[in-house]
Amino acid sequence: MSTPGRPGEPDRIALRGLTVRGNHGVFEFEKREGQDFVIDVVLNTSVARAAASDDVADTIHYGHLAEDVAAIVEDNTFDLIETLAERIAEHCLSLCESVEVVVHKPSAPIQRAFDDVSVTVARSRSAAAPHRSTGGEASSGSAEAVLSLGANLGDPRATLDEAVAALDRHPRITVLRRSSLYLTAPWGGVEQNDFHNLAVIVETSLEAKELLAVGQGIEVACGRTRELRWGPRTLDIDLIRFSTGGEELVSDSATLTLPHPRAHERAFVLAPWAELDPDAQVLTPAGRTPISTLLETLAEQKTSRVAPA
Numbered sequence: 001m002s003t004p005g006r007p008g009e010p011d012r013i014a015l016r017g018l019t020v021r022g023n024h025g026v027f028e029f030e031k032r033e034g035q036d037f038v039i040d041v042v043l044n045t046s047v048a049r050a051a052a053s054d055d056v057a058d059t060i061h062y063g064h065l066a067e068d069v070a071a072i073v074e075d076n077t078f079d080l081i082e083t084l085a086e087r088i089a090e091h092c093l094s095l096c097e098s099v100e101v102v103v104h105k106p107s108a109p110i111q112r113a114f115d116d117v118s119v120t121v122a123r124s125r126s127a128a129a130p131h132r133s134t135g136g137e138a139s140s141g142s143a144e145a146v147l148s149l150g151a152n153l154g155d156p157r158a159t160l161d162e163a164v165a166a167l168d169r170h171p172r173i174t175v176l177r178r179s180s181l182y183l184t185a186p187w188g189g190v191e192q193n194d195f196h197n198l199a200v201i202v203e204t205s206l207e208a209k210e211l212l213a214v215g216q217g218i219e220v221a222c223g224r225t226r227e228l229r230w231g232p233r234t235l236d237i238d239l240i241r242f243s244t245g246g247e248e249l250v251s252d253s254a255t256l257t258l259p260h261p262r263a264h265e266r267a268f269v270l271a272p273w274a275e276l277d278p279d280a281q282v283l284t285p286a287g288r289t290p291i292s293t294l295l296e297t298l299a300e301q302k303t304s305r306v307a308p309a
């Protein structure tokens, strides 16, 4: 028989010694030439559910975690390993309650013999939230969001099922409603297979940026690569609308545009959304417009509801 966990002794998933080449450093030659960074992350998260089900879908997949962390190291250039550690911690907090991240820089330009230099940050959701809230954004409390999901590579049905389940498993996201599945003609001018699309309405205590980051994490976990704009993909999750207390968030930062700037031009977004909320008023450059009116103007974009499997 297992013993119930005691407070102060949370379950942990640890990934140590992840070695990734990156271009971080104060000196120009460090940015130019790159060097190895070694990362340790310890995620405090209950593994009880996965231990009971023996299903990897009920836990944080360490392979996906390693890829996500490696991508943060590889895709950015920071002066300081403090910043790198903070970014990694921020990502991990979209997966778990608290985390400790150590970034080692064993080849740092130090003119003395040394074994290692490292920065350690420990972050938890409650402590992190005030630092991460950004101007004009809802910080906490409950928000409602519309997400559009699409896929046209691999097994789109299975991927979309897995993506909705992954959203719902997140401790700070509840999927309230899920639309039928739609088969839709590719939008955007790239010749490719039809897409499968659906929409979900979720309730969340995450900020909009965090919700988008969770969606992007799920895209990566499902094997998404970005090769061609509007091109074929295993999974795409777009944040269409985010509202707190009935008030819709409008954002135009480099990383987050809300409402989604192209949603009103896309029948593949509007048809599934209209099924969930037929009275939705969509904020467009021309003002608020009923979703049914927009769909009428997009009638030439083919969408058809797929019968349940």
Ligand SMILES: Nc1ncnc2c1ncn2[C@@H]1O[C@H](COP(=O)(O)OP(=O)(O)OP(=O)(O)O)[C@@H](O)[C@H]1O
Pocket: 212, 226, 228, 229, 230, 231, 236, 237, 238, 239, 240, 254, 255, 256, 257, 258, 259, 260, 261, 262
């Ligand atoms: N509301 C939003 N939903 C999804 N991504 C957004 C949003 N606002 C800004 N972005 C940013 O847009 C970038 C490109 O996203 P993505 O790769 O999903 O684009 P796409 O699916 O090819 O095209 P589109 O943005 O037209 O749907 C991402 O880096 C993401 O941070």
Ligand SMILES: Nc1nc2c(c(=O)[nH]1)N=C(CO)CN2
Pocket: 149, 150, 151, 184, 185, 186, 187, 188, 194, 195, 196, 197, 229, 230, 231, 236, 268
């Ligand atoms: N029908 C349809 N077309 C698309 C879609 C999509 O989900 N559905 N996604 C794209 C890039 O995100 C580009 N074009």
